[in-house]
Amino acid sequence: MKRQTMFFFKYVLLFLLHSRYVVSRQKDAAFTYNGFQGVDMSLDGVAHTTDNGLLILANSTLQQMGHAFYPHPIHFRNSSTGTALSFSTCFVFAMFSELATTGGPGVMFVIAPSREFPGALPSNYFGLFNITNLGLSSNHLIGVELDSIQNPEFNDINSNHVGIDINGLKSVQAAPASYIRDQENQHVNLSLISGQPMQLWVEYDSTRNQLNVTLSPITIPKPKIPLLSMNIDISDTIVDPMFVGFSSSTVSITVSHYLLGWSFKINGQAKELSLSQLPNLPPIGPKTEPKVFKIGCPVIAASLVLMSIFIIHYIVKRKRMFAEVLEDWELEYGPYRFKYKDLYIATQGFNHKELLGSGGFGKVYKGILPISKQEVAVKKVSNDSRQGMKEFIAEIISIGKLQHRNIVTLLGYCRRKGELLLVYEFMPNGSLDKFLFHQSTMEKTLSWNQRFQIIKGLASALLYLHEKFEQVVVHRDIKSSNVMLDKELNGRLGDFGLARLYGHGDNPKATNVVGTFGYLAPEIFKTGKADPSVDVFAFGVFLLEVACGRRPIEPQASDECIVLVECVFSSWNRGEILEIVDPKLGMNYEVEEMELVLKLGLLCSHSTPSARPSMRQVVRYLEREVPLPEMPASCSRRFSLSSEFFGNTMNLSSSIADSQLSGGR
Structure with missing residues (x-):
């Protein structure tokens, strides 16, 4: 009895150890085939292996299909959480067609609940689906297709693409067959049916729910940037266990699809294939008669030498032409x-x-x-x-x-x-100053409503720059020629070449005097500091410019009206402020809005910075949320450029107007 008990416990222990080994093996399933000679694979259809270990999925067959699967089921789910496990696979394949335009449909890497696909059709259906089950969630199938036929019914992007398929053949993501060159970040196109061996990596990260597909010729190391990358949780698609393998089908007798090597791993990185150990492909393409080489080689060689010299000269010249500075x-x-x-x-x-x-x-x-x-x-x-x-x-x-x-x-x-x-x-309607001062070249005059909307739009932009952006942005060149008009004639502030940025709460540093004559705040010549108040001053001049249809400085005008700000102030002082309104508007404007803009222009262009409103206040005035404050009656020079200031700035006008960006810093 004691002996039987000991035998029983040994049997149970061996059973538990074997079960643990099997479960561990299933969870961490991994294999690497550098060629398929002597490999246990589940093959059907026209799929077969050659003596040198080449796996042929399709070879000169008409409307046929072939399947090649790893024979053992693999667990893709975490037994404790039920979520999908990470996996990685890579394989080397080659596809060839005697016709340059078609060779399809091609090869698909498949994760499916079964190795058998009853009722599946060849040709465009990849030997996996038929018209009745295409796209059904009950298929529980994940595939990566290498497709060389464009099927409009499946929304194929072209006849040479890689796609990720879920339960059907309408790819959830696809891209032309290519790889991304790491150093230049450029797509290099590949032809799937060229007959050249290529390597494909399919990797799923369960922690990020990210599926990556990467393609390259075997002569190129694995690119760092995948061809396809998408966020997807495959837990809803897979069941447990699943089978992994390949399916291929053909539409003509001119195609051949080969598999040279395959590596796979659950919960880890698939082992790299040893490219030197992979089987050789059979000769591909028509044979050339030796006489052609004997006669043509010298001519071809001479032509290649001349062509190479020309190409090298062209490349060197072109590189010099497009040479850039890059640090x-x-x-x-x-x-x-x-x-x-x-x-x-x-x-x-x-x-x-x-x-x-x-x-x-x-x-x-x-x-x-x-x-x-x-x-x-x-x-x-x-x-x-x-x-x-x-x-x-x-x-x-x-x-x-x-x-x-x-x-x-x-x-x-x-x-x-x-x-x-x-x-x-690009702004299709150009700059605002062309509408204001070059009317002969424009089709129509801007109405007052359009001008008023442009004014409010610019005020909103300046409020954003001064208070709402992550830094304080002082534009320093507010003027009508820097206000662009989009196709709906909305005002858009542009040309930030002179802009200064500094942190909220910081004091701006002194800098060179830059800007445009007529829009410069007087204090900038004393302090050299560009803060939001200098933009407010220029905005005030801009308001008068838009309302009056006149430039800030007109040397040919009368002494009283050389400076636009002084001219408007004189009109306001006489109680005749509307006389200065742009004559092109006639009487087609709202008097209340026009008076608001003219008076606000004078207030913003006040010679004392502390007397100017902030852009937040300006926006509230324009939206009529608060009334405009009354201006003092006796301040004939406080709202304008003084004659002394005008004389000084005349001497600086050429340097200011031609300031370079480097000086603006």
């Missing part, structure tokens, strides 16, 4: 940096026909980006000084973060030799 610290600004080549193509080589305008800071060209087809305005700025370039571009990037409906979006920049190129959102 290590600029890598952090990657998303904001454009390639000079793209901007060159977009503007047709900075063609004079695409010139939108020019000024003291450079020329602006219209362009259409070659890939996105987005219309942009490209500004070429001369900037030979390298001092402070890092800080300057950092400010450009900060300004690029501005998000407001009344601010022209700065999309990015490009550096090339002594040039700095700024890329802006």
